[in-house]
Amino acid sequence: MSDDNPTDTDTDADEGVEIPVDTGSEDEMGGESEPAGGARERLEEEADRARSEFDSRVVDILSWVLETETRARIYVQLRKLPWSTSEEVAEGTGLYPSTVREALAALHEEGVVDRQKRQSEGAGNNPYEYMAIPPSDLVGNVVGRVQDELNTLFNLDSHLDETEPESRPVSIEVTAEGEEPSDDGADEENPNP
Known part of the structure; x- marks a missing residue:
């Protein structure tokens, strides 16, 4: 077999047995190429699963601390994206906007979140934006x-x-x-x- 044309198998001339051959190519810099698409996808899926499990454990702990899963999810969202409006939190968590507004009001009253009016130029309603402690x-x-x-x-x-x-x-x-x-x-x- 020549190095110029890698193949999936090489046949031993004496016995007629196919021998698997590494067909990975080297990039222009002389290093190994990226892992095959399937391996990369499996790694990404495993990383996503690990993040999801971590997030669910955090939400479980926060649910105990903050008394409900809804409040825990809102807290996590506000730690990710501070100074979000109730609409932005609802969009980020997938919760109903009315549920988010009610929970944010309670969390603010308890001192778990801070709030301020969003500053914007022009006429119109400036909504509150929230940040978790x-x-x-x-x-x-x-x-x-x-x-x-x-x-x-x-x-x-x-x-x-x-x-x-x-x-x-x-x-x-x-x-x-x-x-x-x-x-x-x-x-x-x-x-x-």
């Missing part, structure tokens, strides 16, 4: 809620007896990576001496 701020809001719920559980007997709880044994502090926790004087083993 950073995830670190969202986690900070959740920590307080989780801490209160855990303290209620720890002090269940006091709540059942309708007496004042003796202590607040759960204290959760969130710090950024590389940041030292604040020393507020509490002993780590016994936060309520």
